[in-house]
Amino acid sequence: DVVLTQSPLSLPVTLGQPASISCRSSQSLGNSDGNTYFNWFQQRPGQSPRRLIYKVSNRDSGVPDRFSGSGSGTDFTLKISRVEAEDAGVYYCMQGTHWPYTFGQGTKLEIK
Amino acid sequence: EVQLVESGGVVVQPGGSLRLSCAASGFIFHDYFMHWVRQVPGKGLEWVSLISGDGGATYYADSVRGRFTISRDNTKNSLYLQLSSLRTEDTALYYCAKDATHSLDHWGQGTLVTVSS
Numbered sequence: 001d002v003v004l005t006q007s008p009l010s011l012p013v014t015l016g017q018p019a020s021i022s023c024r025s026s027q028s029l030g031n032s033d034g035n036t037y038f039n040w041f042q043q044r045p046g047q048s049p050r051r052l053i054y055k056v057s058n059r060d061s062g063v064p065d066r067f068s069g070s071g072s073g074t075d076f077t078l079k080i081s082r083v084e085a086e087d088a089g090v091y092y093c094m095q096g097t098h099w100p101y102t103f104g105q106g107t108k109l110e111i112k
Numbered sequence: 113e114v115q116l117v118e119s120g121g122v123v124v125q126p127g128g129s130l131r132l133s134c135a136a137s138g139f140i141f142h143d144y145f146m147h148w149v150r151q152v153p154g155k156g157l158e159w160v161s162l163i164s165g166d167g168g169a170t171y172y173a174d175s176v177r178g179r180f181t182i183s184r185d186n187t188k189n190s191l192y193l194q195l196s197s198l199r200t201e202d203t204a205l206y207y208c209a210k211d212a213t214h215s216l217d218h219w220g221q222g223t224l225v226t227v228s229s
Contacts, residue, residue, distance in 0.1 A: 037213075037215060048219040048221055048222060049216075049219050051215065051216065051217050054217070060217070092156065096213075096216075100159050100173055101159040101214075101216075104156075
């Protein structure tokens with residue numbers, strides 16, 4: 001199975017400051033159809049996961065443009081340009097290129 | 113608006129069985145693959161199972177293969193997960209999720225399964 005390794009696992013951030021989360025894959029996530037099926041999810045306390053980013057850099061409807069995704073191959077990054085209070089929670093990366101789908105272990109973003 | 117509502121989570125003894133349900137609305141159910149994903153409370157996410165839109169193809173994580181069975185009833189817009197030979201390590205919040213081409217774009221609120229004697 002593909003192993004996704006996130007860093008850091010804990011991320012204290014001051015309101016208004018930027019934040020960055022890394023996700024490294026044990027295998028390249030480029031698919032034979034030319035796409036890279038890599039996603040980011042946000043899970044706020046007590047809520048279900050919510051998809052933020054799909055295919056590396058595409059924001060879902062309603063996701064603020066302060067969230068951006070980038071990367072290729074085995075290295076991917078989620079960036080938040082200016083953290084707001086509502087961004088607190090756990091962020092997971094997920095790959096859908098190889099079976100089975102796998103998730104990273106999660107990064108807990110807390111507001112300092 | 114897409115809605116996914118899970119139900120059926122209970123406390124069950126090791127070795128026991130139960131069936132989870134997921135009621136879907138707001139999209140053409142039979143057009144989409146559907147997933148089950150679980151989360152041990154306070155821990156990470158684990159993909160469990162997938163079923164094709166017509167129900168003809170199913171896939172399972174190694175950890176549940178042979179013990180769990182995914183199914184669907186497209187006439188009722190419902191997804192199911194039959195859990196059997198349950199182990200304490202199956203204790204988790206079980207989510208159903210809608211497929212979106214190698215991704216999961218909508219999730220339910222989850223239903224809690226607790227395996228304990």
